[in-house]
Amino acid sequence: MRNLVLALVLLTALPVLGATPNPADFTVTINVRCNRLRPKHDPFEYQLMGVTIDGKPYEFRTDARLGLLTPGTYKARLMRHRWKPEEDSIDMVYEILLPNKKTLQMELSGMGYDPCGTTD
Numbered sequence: 001m002r003n004l005v006l007a008l009v010l011l012t013a014l015p016v017l018g019a020t021p022n023p024a025d026f027t028v029t030i031n032v033r034c035n036r037l038r039p040k041h042d043p044f045e046y047q048l049m050g051v052t053i054d055g056k057p058y059e060f061r062t063d064a065r066l067g068l069l070t071p072g073t074y075k076a077r078l079m080r081h082r083w084k085p086e087e088d089s090i091d092m093v094y095e096i097l098l099p100n101k102k103t104l105q106m107e108l109s110g111m112g113y114d115p116c117g118t119t120d
Contacts, residue, residue: 026075026097028053034116035068048109050116053094059110060094069096069104079105 034050038061047064050057062069080093092108 020101021095021097021103023075023097023101026077026095028076028078028094029073030076030094030096031073032069032071034071037064037068048115049106050114051106057111057114057116058092058108059113059115060106061109062104062106074098 031052045064074096076094076096082091096104
């Protein structure tokens with residue numbers, strides 16, 4: 001009986017302990033300017049987004065099972081930034097804070113051009 005009570009307490013505490021993101025952690029302002037769906041090789045599609053960060057255009061890829069992200073300004077945080085000088089390559093992952101306080105990760109898929117075809 002004691003184990004059952006402990007299990008119930010832990011299970012009810014999990015949503016509280018869950019990852020409700022702290023908005024103060026999202027210090028980067030990004031502007032999602034355009035997006036489109038691209039088919040993947042598996043059953044899911046992915047979303048390609050034209051994003052501006054610090055005035056520079058990038059293209060990011062993210063899961064599109066929930067639909068397209070509405071263009072607009074969002075707060076984000078840098079989750080991973082690796083530069084491999086021996087390969088002259090960059091790997092970046094950002095996490096966007098959505099209005100419903102959930103997050104969406106996006107991975108760098110292009111840089112050095114404007115994927116939206118226009119400039120800010």
